Amino acid sequence: MTAIHLTFFFFLLFRIIINNISADLKIIGIIKTFNFVDIKFITYNFIILSMISGYYTYLILCFFLTSAMKILKIFVLAGASFLSILLTSCQHEPELISGTAEVCFDYQVLPIIQSSCAMSGCHDGSGRLEAINSYESISKLVTPGKPIKSKLHKVITANSNSESFMPPKSKGTLSSTQINIISLWILQGANHTTCTGQECDSVNVTFTGSILPITDTYCKNCHSGGEPAGGLILDDYATIKTAVEGGRFIGAIDQLEGFSPMPQGMNKLSVCNIAQLKKWISDGMPNN
Numbered sequence: 001m002t003a004i005h006l007t008f009f010f011f012l013l014f015r016i017i018i019n020n021i022s023a024d025l026k027i028i029g030i031i032k033t034f035n036f037v038d039i040k041f042i043t044y045n046f047i048i049l050s051m052i053s054g055y056y057t058y059l060i061l062c063f064f065l066t067s068a069m070k071i072l073k074i075f076v077l078a079g080a081s082f083l084s085i086l087l088t089s090c091q092h093e094p095e096l097i098s099g100t101a102e103v104c105f106d107y108q109v110l111p112i113i114q115s116s117c118a119m120s121g122c123h124d125g126s127g128r129l130e131a132i133n134s135y136e137s138i139s140k141l142v143t144p145g146k147p148i149k150s151k152l153h154k155v156i157t158a159n160s161n162s163e164s165f166m167p168p169k170s171k172g173t174l175s176s177t178q179i180n181i182i183s184l185w186i187l188q189g190a191n192h193t194t195c196t197g198q199e200c201d202s203v204n205v206t207f208t209g210s211i212l213p214i215t216d217t218y219c220k221n222c223h224s225g226g227e228p229a230g231g232l233i234l235d236d237y238a239t240i241k242t243a244v245e246g247g248r249f250i251g252a253i254d255q256l257e258g259f260s261p262m263p264q265g266m267n268k269l270s271v272c273n274i275a276q277l278k279k280w281i282s283d284g285m286p287n288n
């Protein structure tokens with residue numbers, strides 16, 4: 001076996017290994033697709049070389065090498081598939097911590113869904129999309145006690161670039177606080193809690209503790225993102241302060257005559273929520 005033959009042999013061996021193991025196996029998250037290079041051309045090179053040189057050993061080695069690589073690929077694919085299934089099946093539902101305050105559906109969950117999903121043109125029931133604007137319709141999308149298995153939880157926690165992600169990025173995505181509220185509500189049993197005795201402090205009002213939760217729940221998902229309703233953004237201190245200074249904010253949430261009632265398509269804010277907003281404004285709209 002000459003030096004030229006050895007060099008060519010090891011070169012082809014290297015190509016077989018690289019093409020069939022490193023370059024062809026594509027595993028991205030969950031295995032999506034595999035594009036294998038057709039290695040027949042390598043076989044043909046071996047056959048031609050064997051016929052010309054008379055070294056039939058090359059032909060035998062070619063057969064065993066190409067067969068071995070194909071078998072190895074099967075084992076690699078099977079192992080990777082098994083590992084992927086194993087990893088995705090290892091998600092466990094969170095445990096409910098004793099003493100956790102009960103999430104109020106009417107007061108906390110429903111407003112988030114209504115402002116994020118049931119806006120005009122989406123799941124408000126006026127078009128082809130199913131309505132998601134009541135306890136009855138929302139409860140169909142959850143498995144009580146199991147957030148991870150609930151369809152509602154899956155779409156709001158999906159990859160933001162996937163088609164299943166909701167609400168669409170152009171409409172404004174849910175905050176981590178809002179997602180946590182929905183997740184905790186499902187974990188607690190997804191009950192229709194009304195919380196008639198819900199505490200609301202309209203005296204000790206702060207922007208971060210009182211005002212921002214109100215606007216995040218009732219306003220943000222319509223008034224944020226790339227296409228905010230009415231061109232008005234309400235997603236942080238600066239934009240909320242500017243809206244109030246515009247002179248129509250309180251009239252809208254008070255739903256006075258001559259003002260566009262807000263939040264649109266939803267119940268009027270509670271007496272306490274409106275009192276909190278007015279108290280914050282009368283205090284000079286501090287960023288506290």
